[in-house]
Amino acid sequence: LTGEDSTATGKGVLGDTKSFNTLVNSSGSYLVDRTRGSGIFTYDAKNRTRTPGTLWLDSDNVYNAAYDGAAVDAHTYAGQTYDYFQDVHSRNSYDGNGAELISTVHYGRSYNNAFWSGSQMVYGDGDGNTFVPLSGALDVIAHELTHAVTDTSADLIYQNESGAINESMSDIFGTLVEYHFNNKPDWQVGEDIYTPSVAGDALRSMEDPTLSGDPDHYSKRYTGTGDYGGVHINSGISNKAAFLLANGGSHYGVTVAGIGNDKAGDIYYRTLTQYLTPNSNYSHFRVSTIQAATDLYGASSAEVASVKAAFSAVGVN
Numbered sequence: 001l002t003g004e005d006s007t008a009t010g011k012g013v014l015g016d017t018k019s020f021n022t023l024v025n026s027s028g029s030y031l032v033d034r035t036r037g038s039g040i041f042t043y044d045a046k047n048r049t050r051t052p053g054t055l056w057l058d059s060d061n062v063y064n065a066a067y068d069g070a071a072v073d074a075h076t077y078a079g080q081t082y083d084y085f086q087d088v089h090s091r092n093s094y095d096g097n098g099a100e101l102i103s104t105v106h107y108g109r110s111y112n113n114a115f116w117s118g119s120q121m122v123y124g125d126g127d128g129n130t131f132v133p134l135s136g137a138l139d140v141i142a143h144e145l146t147h148a149v150t151d152t153s154a155d156l157i158y159q160n161e162s163g164a165i166n167e168s169m170s171d172i173f174g175t176l177v178e179y180h181f182n183n184k185p186d187w188q189v190g191e192d193i194y195t196p197s198v199a200g201d202a203l204r205s206m207e208d209p210t211l212s213g214d215p216d217h218y219s220k221r222y223t224g225t226g227d228y229g230g231v232h233i234n235s236g237i238s239n240k241a242a243f244l245l246a247n248g249g250s251h252y253g254v255t256v257a258g259i260g261n262d263k264a265g266d267i268y269y270r271t272l273t274q275y276l277t278p279n280s281n282y283s284h285f286r287v288s289t290i291q292a293a294t295d296l297y298g299a300s301s302a303e304v305a306s307v308k309a310a311f312s313a314v315g316v317n
C-alpha cells in the first residue's frame with residue numbers, strides 16, 4: 001500500500017468531531033496512521049466475524065457517516081493510547097518495539113463485547129440497548145490495548161487471581177488514559193458506551209466495585225469457576241486499591257493518603273513490566289507493587305506507605 005500521509009476529519013460513535021491520520025492514494029482515504037510506531041491500521045468486519053476484514057477505505061477523507069463512527073473512534077483512540085504509553089512510560093506500542101496496532105470494527109451482529117484477540121483489537125457494535133459500538137469509549141480501547149501490554153510483559157494467566165490482576169491492570173490504564181486526555185474522566189469503566197438509555201451507570205465502578213456486585217475486599221473474593229475464575233469479578237479488589245492509591249480515602253477502617261494518578265500510573269506500570277509473572281496472585285501483587293514503589297520513591301517514602309495501606313485496605317496483607 002503506498003500513498004501520502006494525510007489528516008481526515010470525522011464523527012465518532014457519540015457524534016463528536018475529531019481529526020486523525022490517514023493514508024491517501026488514487027483509491028481514496030485509508031484508516032492508516034503511519035506516524036505512530038509501525039502504523040495503526042483500522043479494518044471493517046462488515047458485521048461478519050472474519051478478522052481483520054477489509055482495510056477501511058473512505059472515498060473523500062471525510063468520515064461523517066453513521067457507519068464510520070466506530071472506525072473513527074477505534075483509529076483515533078488507538079493513536080491516543082499509543083501516545084500515552086510512549087509519552088508517559090516510554091513504551092513504543094504495546095510490545096515496546098513499535099508493533100502495528102490493528103483494530104477491527106463492526107465485528108459480528110449486535111455483538112455486545114470487545115476483545116484483544118492475541119494479535120489485534122476487535123469491537124462489536126453492541127445491540128443498542130446494552131452497548132452502543134464499543135470502540136466509542138477511550139477507556140475501553142485503552143483497556144483492550146493494555147491486555148496486549150500485559151501479554152508482552154507479565155503475561156498474567158487469564159484465570160483466577162492472576163486473571164483478576166490482568167483485568168484490573170486493563171481497567172486501571174483504561175482510566176489513566178481517560179484522565180491523561182481529560183476525556184470525561186472518571187473511575188468507572190465503559191460508561192460512555194454502556195446502556196445508552198440509562199444515565200450515570202457503568203459496566204464497572206473502580207471507586208465502588210460493589211455497585212456491579214464485585215468485591216471491594218479480598219475476604220469477599222469469588223472462588224467459583226465462572227468468568228474464568230472471576231477475572232472480571234475479583235478485579236474489583238485491585239480496582240478499589242488503585243482508586244484509593246490515586247485518590248486516597250478510608251476503607252474498612254484503613255486510611256490511604258492519595259498519591260495522584262501520575263505516581264500511581266508509574267508504580268503500576270513498573271509493577272506490570274518488571275515484577276509480575278504469569279502466575280502472580282494477589283499476595284505477590286502486593287509485594288511487587290511495594291517493590292516497584294520502593295524502586296521509584298524509596299523504602300521510607302509516603303508513596304510506599306500508601307501502597308501498603310491501599311493493599312491492606314482491601315484485605316491483601
Ligand SMILES: O=C(NO)[C@]12CC[C@H](CC1)C2
Pocket residue numbers: 113114115134140143167190203232
Ligand atoms: O472487561 C472487558 N473485557 O475483558 C470489557 C467488557 C466491556 C468492555 C469491553 C471489554 C470492557
Ligand SMILES: [Zn+2]
Pocket residue numbers: 143147167170
Ligand atoms: Zn479485559
